Amino acid sequence: MNRCLVLNANYEYLAVLDRWIDALALVFAQKVEPLAHYPLVVRSEKQAFPVPAVVMMRHLVHTRRRRALFDVPAKAIVLARDGFTCQYCGARITLRTGTRDHVQPRSRGGRDVLANVVAACSPCNLRKMDRTPAEAGMHLRSQPRPLVEEEKLACLLRTVRSEERTAWLSCLRRHGITLWTARAA
Numbered sequence: 662m663n664r665c666l667v668l669n670a671n672y673e674y675l676a677v678l679d680r681w682i683d684a685l686a687l688v689f690a691q692k693v694e695p696l697a698h699y700p701l702v703v704r705s706e707k708q709a710f711p712v713p714a715v716v717m718m719r720h721l722v723h724t725r726r727r728r729a730l731f732d733v734p735a736k737a738i739v740l741a742r743d744g745f746t747c748q749y750c751g752a753r754i755t756l757r758t759g760t761r762d763h764v765q766p767r768s769r770g771g772r773d774v775l776a777n778v779v780a781a782c783s784p785c786n787l788r789k790m791d792r793t794p795a796e797a798g799m800h801l802r803s804q805p806r807p808l809v810e811e812e813k814l815a816c817l818l819r820t821v822r823s824e825e826r827t828a829w830l831s832c833l834r835r836h837g838i839t840l841w842t843a844r845a846a
């Protein structure tokens with residue numbers, strides 16, 4: 662079953678709900694307003710309910726939790742930020758072939774955060790090993806960095822299933838939310 666994108670009351674990204682029942686519960690509790698549905702219904706004994714694809718909070722939510730998804734240098738997020746391009750040699754990589762490289766190696770105290778991780782092809786990752794780019798004689802095409810707010814939705818959209826992307830993107834466009842476009846995309 663497809664997941665539900667939750668936007669904050671200011672249209673910023675807030676969360677992704679894995680279970681449709683959680684999305685419906687928020688709708689019934691009137692905590693969110695549905696903005697788009699999937700072409701799917703779930704049935705109770707007497708009624709049928711469309712499955713929400715995108716919902717928006719009725720009130721602005723301030724939470725630290727919302728950062729979790731994007732502060733962790735998950736492979737999908739790192740690759741999306743770096744345009745699915747190896748940041749050492751420029752080769753195109755995919756979720757399957759690409760790797761994450763800690764610029765300052767973890768064995769040398771490098772942190773496991775977006776600001777220290779870049780997308781790399783496996784040959785470059787193997788070649789670099791636990792050395793800094795300077796020690797390995799390798800040049801970084803861009804410095805690793807955290808995501809800015811506008812990038813988050815764009816990165817998310819590049820890493821979700823196609824039915825989800827289709828439903829979310831058309832809804833965001835309908836509401837005039839323009840997405841930041843990844844460089845080297």
Ligand SMILES: [Zn+2]
Pocket residue numbers: 747748749750751752781782783784785786
């Ligand atoms: Zn490479």
